Amino acid sequence: MTEPRKPSVLFVCVHNAGRSQMAAAFLAHLAQDKVEVRSAGSAPADAVNLAVVEAMAEAGIDISAQTPKVLTTEAVQASDYVITMGCGDACPVFPGKTYLDWALEDPAGKGVESIRPIRDQIKSRIEALIAEMDTAPEG
Numbered sequence: 001m002t003e004p005r006k007p008s009v010l011f012v013c014v015h016n017a018g019r020s021q022m023a024a025a026f027l028a029h030l031a032q033d034k035v036e037v038r039s040a041g042s043a044p045a046d047a048v049n050l051a052v053v054e055a056m057a058e059a060g061i062d063i064s065a066q067t068p069k070v071l072t073t074e075a076v077q078a079s080d081y082v083i084t085m086g087c088g089d090a091c092p093v094f095p096g097k098t099y100l101d102w103a104l105e106d107p108a109g110k111g112v113e114s115i116r117p118i119r120d121q122i123k124s125r126i127e128a129l130i131a132e133m134d135t136a137p138e139g
Contacts, residue, residue, distance in 0.1 A: 007133050008036035010079035016041025016068035017049045018107040019085040022119055025056055025063045026126040035133065038075050044068035052107055055115040059123070081129070 009027060011020035016039055024039035031037075045068045056063045076082055076092050083100045093099065102125055107115045 006034060006036050007081065008038065008079045009081040009083065009129070010075055011037075011039040011083050011085065012041065012071055013085040013106075014041055014043050015045035015108065016071075017045035017047065018052045018115075019102075019104050019118065019122065021048050021063055021066055021068075022052060022056060022122045023083065023085070023102075023126060025061045025066070026059075026123050027129070029061050030126060031130050031133075035130075038069075038079060040069045040071040040075055042071050044070050049107055049115075051110060051112050051115050052119075054112050055107075055119045058112075058116070059119060081133075083129075 009024075011023040011027075013020040020039040020041065024037045027035060028037045048063060048066050048068065053064050073092050076097070077094055079097065081098045081100065083102055085102050085104050086106060102122075104121060105118050107118050
């Protein structure tokens with residue numbers, strides 16, 4: 001009997017230094033190995049936002065080793081879900097994918113106190129996404 005294919009999720013924001021990194025980390029942490037997780041940016045930063053790293057550490061998740069990655073057409077093609085967070089029209093669209101746009105405040109330039117509510121909103125959305133994927137029919 002073959003192993004069922006894991007759903008894959010790609011999180012995209014402009015710099016891949018804040019929102020998409022938090023979302024990818026929460027999904028990887030909460031879904032464990034049941035989901036393939038990617039994140040990328042349409043204009044990646046040089047490093048993950050240090051205040052975001054700190055906010056995630058408070059939630060028990062270490063993302064200090066993560067690096068921003070450039071958005072590629074291949075990453076979109078390989079994903080079942082493409083979740084954008086303020087990257088506008090930079091994300092290529094392919095048929096058969098589930099596209100979601102999460103309107104979340106950009107943590108760039110903010111301190112940890114301001115990032116905590118964004119982090120908590122992302123965690124709630126990830127929990128809802130996991131529940132949705134658990135009830136989705138096999139593709």
